[in-house]
Amino acid sequence: MLERLGLMPTQASTVAGDVDALYLSLVALSVVFSVGIAAALAFFAIRYRRRSEAHEAEQIHGSLALELVWSIIPFVIAMGIFVWGASLFITLKRPPENAIEIFAVGKQWMWKLQHLEGRREINELHVPVGTPVKVTLTSEDVIHSFFVPAFRVKQDAVPGRYSTVWFEATQTGSFHLFCAEYCGTEHSLMIGTVTVMEPDDYQAWLSAGSGDGMAGPAHGDGPRSVAAAGGELFRDLRCHTCHRQAPGALGPSLTNVFGAQVTLRGGGTVRADEAYLRESIVDPRAKLTEGYDPIMPTFQGLVSEEGLMQLVAYIKSLAAGQDT
Amino acid sequence: METEHYLNVDYGIRSWLLTRDHKRIALLYLGSITFMFFLGGIFALVIRLELLTPAGDIVGADTYNKLFTMHGVIMIFFFLIPSIPAVLGNFLVPLMIGARDLAFPRLNLASWYVYSLGALFGLWAVFTGGVDTGWTFYAPYSTTASYTKVVPTIVGAFLVGFSSIFTGLNFIVTIHRMRAPGLTWFRLPLFIWAHYATSVIIILGTPVIAITLGLVAVERVFRIGIFDPALGGDPILFQHLFWFYSHPAVYIMILPSMGIISEVITCFSRKRIFGYSFIAISSLAIALLGFLVWGHHMFVSGQSVYAALIFSVLSFAVAIPSAVKVFNWAATLYKGSISFEAPMVYALGFIGLFTIGGLTGLFLAALGLDVHVHDTYFVVAHFHYIMVGGAIMGYLAGIHFWWPKITGRLYPETLARIAALTVFLGFNLTFFPQFVLGYLGMPRRYYTYPEEFQVLNVMSTAGASILGIGYLLPMLYLTWSLRWGPRASANPWRATGLEWTIPSPPSTHNFPTTPLVTEEPYAYPLREAREY
């Protein structure tokens, strides 16, 4: 109803209702407190208005009991809101395991979105309804922010690192996509649309479509998968000369590395996720793998963000049992 | 035959530009910050005009980006942060504690010159092309991608930062060392406590923004890359350093205003403040806790979940002392003897609007909800409720309350009340719709927006024009009162406080003899008119 009155956005994701519940509860709380204070002020102002010069106030210093009451009760309420907001946040930060993956690069002033099966979009994102979607974000230049009000999600896209945001759409339709971090002249125009489709329509959409201006040779009529593009790049950059499944190879084999725990030189382990893979390409010495010499050169500046996404997708596709 | 006082003792321009009298320096500041306020206000009006329609039609994108940047930079660095401390604080701190001047009068004058030099840099930046990074100067946009007058603006902000530090340093030393005999800490007016807490924040926080913005300027000038990801630099580190000051800065902007409210509420209820020590200690608590919450500006920037949790819980904690103050002010009215002169109208408006602003802070502190409303108009509405509905209303309350003391004249009461109500109504119409706009998803810093956001934007612009009129009125009638307002006695409000025991306006040396304080503050009813 509030949506029809134009006071709230559409609830189009699994978390939207939860976020709205917290919001409306806080609205109710705020109304109670502000009306309460306003009423008290108004009541006191009228009841104790100065009717004559002889009207004297009653000099009250204070009341420890009251101070404790109106410190402790708000504190408890505040902690309750904290817990509620925190648990919602943790949900927002934990993409489900079965989420489909999208890569997004923000650049002045557009969003470039890459489906792993190959289709690319600019300022448009097609997703299936009822399926968790995880978007891995980065920026090519300045900080941007990926914001879909109808889904109640937002995440900054920062140059030099990956961040992720996930959502599961609950209704089909078109929803605003905004850039929510000021990024220069056409920040206001860095907007687009998330189009949610039925799963069958989405699959059809994925397989259709021309090359969309992709770099590299097209294979057949359909769009080439990102992982395949990554495989080509892997060979073009000569990665395979060191990263081989063979004794005496100069670099660790990447066949099953994605998702595994990597043992680092000097102790400690790290989970090989997308951010780890990206970092290892642009800053190989940040986390050195045990048992190998630190001789990998950096590819910072030699590979674009899209190239990095293709390589990451390729390495992921090598892991046994993983979807691409 | 007019007696000699600090205004008429010498009319020469040198006596003003080389003055060491804290009261004259306060007026020098009043002129400067009022000018900056109206400049920043004009930018706001153009912004609101542009936002009347969804399309970008009045100004181009770059111009709009410069307008909101310069509105923010001017209002925060050149108006709000100095305003109450540099005008009312400078004027009243020595008077309220029975001193002849601040501890370091020449440093005080220097702080105004440094401010003015900073303002000149800022104005130069504005009028030779402007700056478009947002007042937040986020890297890497500010360091590598903006082609506007970033460095001169930073120099200006840097200089007014030092001006601010000088003021804060002066206040701390003065309050520690120059209180009149008998004026123990817990006999101090709450205005003094507020300025003390504010000064602590200034001392600790301002140097950090100075070095952070300095690094942005160095990065631009020398093309080095402290925050450049290509070198392994971290743009998020910029945000940490920036907000480490800029969050406490909001307490610099609100605490002095809260101090004014305590003075006004007590006087116009003719009643001592309810919970004096709680309000005093709350000011310190806000100052200290305020340094621990900066990450709540960065919940979606990519910091870890653990950091986000800590910043969120602390942000809820810092709300409590402010709530305690609101309850204590309301309780002060209970069984008071209340009148509604303009300062009181402003003060009551402050309490209502600050309450709403503070409550909406809880929305932003709640992690899961902040994800949705961060960087939308919800945030814009929240901080304007506190800064404008709170801080500026408090400032106006103070200007009206102490106007007789400062100028020796009374302002026209009816007109002042009308102006106060105009400000209150205009303010709410301007900013309340922005809460709804923000939740609907309208991002900040947009000059063009989807059509469905237009109705709320039109309401907001309508409110802004009313608010503008509300601000113009005091400019007019206060100026008018300088010449034609009735002359004020030493204590036209029959208020407690040492400043009301000396003539209006005071003489240059404030007190002919050092007062001896024997009573608690707000010792109403005022039995006899104690005139020194």
Next chain:
Amino acid sequence: MSTAEHAVAHQFDDAEQQHEASTLGMWLFLVTEILFFGGLFMLYVVYRTTYPDAFAEGSHHLDLRLGAFNTVILIGSSLTMALAVHAAQVGRQRVLVGFLGLTIVLGCVFLVIKGFEYAAKFEHGLVPGPGFLLAGPLAPQVELFFCLYFAMTALHAIHMVIGVGVLAVIAAMATRGAFGPAYITPVELMGLYWHFVDVVWIFLFPLLYLIGGR
């Protein structure tokens, strides 16, 4: 004999209040300086923890002998400053001027050596920015190290220059007999400032010059 009956400013009740106020003021100013440098130290802590090898490599490019020598010079200048304050306290004007002068000289020596170090960095292409010539796998982060090196040492050097300037003014005042047992406040406060600048260097030296096992 020195004169040194310094007038009490009108806002103060007596010389003692004036002295206490001035001292508190200087301590507060030094607190702001700690926060000012603190921002750079925070950046240093974060980046060094993230790029320990690059920072070690950068540190090895610094001239340890010159850095160590400068440290000794600066500590020595703190000694001469303390001796100057003592001389002022006991009213020995010529000794005071002498030690102030010595402090100034030592400060200038420090700055000259710093100048030589900077010049060497220019020559070797170690100044961050377009002229950074170092190559190697860690080069970008080594450049980051040098960004911090220059920012921190330059900020420190600016404080030294200001310090030397104010010391010269105070020395001139001392020559004209402005200080004596009854009034030494500027000398004392300058002592505080000078010791602070020294302490900052005592942190900077190991953090910049002694990384990575030297």
